[in-house]
Amino acid sequence: MDKVTRLASEKGVVLFSKSSCCMCYAVKILFQELGVTPMVHELDQDPEGWEMEKALMRLGCNGPVPAIFIGGKLVGSTNEVMSLHLSRGLMPMLKPYQTLC
């Protein structure tokens, strides 16, 4: 879906979420701890949210939220982000987008 791909490329780190989703909240916290502020799109607050959900599922996201895009490319959901982080693969991907605090 165009909207999803377009939004995913708008910023370095993009997170598709739902305001009621606690796992999405956990991923937001993780990014915060890593010094990154993702662009968050809450699907339950978007009029086209349902189509976006379907698009994310078609792309392979199980949740379908949380769905994480880094540098415009789909990383995956919580599972993939956690695996990446533990294998020390996440930080290098996030480095260009870390906000100085």
Add this chain to the structure above:
Amino acid sequence: MDFPSTQFVPSRTMGTYEPIHQIGMWGENFKSIGNANISASVIVDVANKLENESETTSHEMLTPSSKHDQEASKPFDKVQRRLAQNREAARKSRLRKKAYVQQLENSRLKLIQLEQELEHARQQGPYVGGGLEAGLLGISRAVNSGIAAFEMKYERWMEEQNKNMCELRSALNAQISDIELRILVESGMSHYFELFRLKSIVAKADVFYVMSGTWKTSAERFFSWIGGFRPSELLKVLVPQIDPLTDQQIFEVCNLKQSCQQAEDALSQGMEKLQETVSATLASGQMGQGTYVPQVAMAMEKLEALVCFVNQADHLRQETLQQMSYILTTRQSARGLLALGEYTQRLQALSTLWANRPREPA
């Protein structure tokens, strides 16, 4: 109420016990007197009379008949004493049987009572709507069988785990090749992954069961984090056991520990958010009227997320073990697995000791 197996064998058919066992036992007793002259029919006769007798010992029952006089070889007193002992044993048997049947009757009454209460509650309760009510008993059956299946599998898992530990221990003490050791290490790790898989199945049936760690010992539960061990804690326990580490390894283990802690923090905070959300949902609307169907239904939806958290926590455990096996050598991994297994055994021993500690008299 305990039933010493030597005297009383409660049969599966309610309330009866097997006279044959009794006869066999008494037959043994008679034999021990060294008397070969008492026929089997006499023994059966005696046994039947004892069984049908009331509790009060009747001394006139076993009057020495002409058949018993045949034992001229043994002193009469000894036989009498032995018969009296048998009567006493039979009497105690009957008392125990009575108590057991009484207990069964009480349980049966309790069960009928509970069934009636349940029926009453279902008719009276606020759960209108077929889905919840109709599914009520069905769901609990599925939950119970899911839990029963898991507990059985976990018992087998523990047996296999202990076997793996023994193999690993002897392999490390012997000088087996790295390749053979690698196989044992891989098998040990796969065994943990198998546990995570089993947990994910039972989590779908009853996530609260997994969260409470019911199948584990009390000390293990004390250290529980989202249904299992905390990965960063695990690293703290393991690392001193696998010294010496190269500088590169120390660096990588440090990084892994930091990543674990960050991931754990994120999940913990997500769990707190979940608690807040469920609590807020349950507490919404006016209370005191006794109607709460919408609130409970909404809270149910939110609770689905708990399954995700349990799965993510196990995923974190699995990834931690996996990453450690990449950082360490085969021999170090073997020592690490052994240390982890033994740490768990120590926790289990702690639980047992604590439960059996001498207490101050009340």
